[in-house]
Amino acid sequence: MTKEQQDVQNEETQQTEPEVVAEGELETSAEQAEQAEQAENEKDQLIETLQSQLAAAERTVEEQKDSVIRAKAEVENVRRRATLDVEKAHKFALEKFSSELLPVADNLERALQAADSDNEQLKPLIEGIELTLKSFESTIAKFGMEIVSPEKGDALNPELHQAMSMIPDPEVEPNKIINCLQKGYTLNGRLLRPAMVMVAAGGGVDTKA
Structure with a gap:
């Protein structure tokens, strides 16, 4: 090359x-x-x-x-x-027991109503019953029991009262209570027994007068 x-x-x-x-x-x-x-x-x-x-x-x-x-x-x-x-x-818890006590209070009240307050010999007995009833009511109040005792002229409350009869009364307005026949009781706000009452029927006083 x-x-x-x-x-x-x-x-x-x-x-x-x-x-x-x-x-x-x-x-x-x-x-x-x-x-x-x-x-x-x-x-x-x-x-x-x-x-x-x-x-x-x-x-x-x-x-x-x-x-x-x-x-x-x-x-x-x-x-x-x-x-x-x-x-x-x-x-x-005391509801049943409390209900059993109610007849005791009823009997004491009946005894007072039936007693002759003008009889001097019965006065000590009447005072003793009154003290017993007051002590009973004071005791049950400590356990939450309250008395339902409507007065004449009070309005009927179906939750607390039981109307046993209705009669005309010129002094009381219709559907108002005339008389309490038997007291009622509650336990801690719960009804044990309603109060038995008489209620005014129609034809009572004229509320417009």
């Missing part, structure tokens, strides 16, 4: 080498771009998965919060009902 031929070959080699290097760089850049795109896609998928898990966790927390609130409300309701039941048991 002559020197001229060798120089030509060297020039051709120098011209092709840069082209090989350029193609290698392009392949490397393409691979890096593909890897970067793949990494971005994986990051997006990871973010989407984490957001979905976070949303599910938040829903679970809200459901559990509602369950806790409902459970707490139910516990409070049970506790309140239990407290009311205990209070009622305490208040009305």
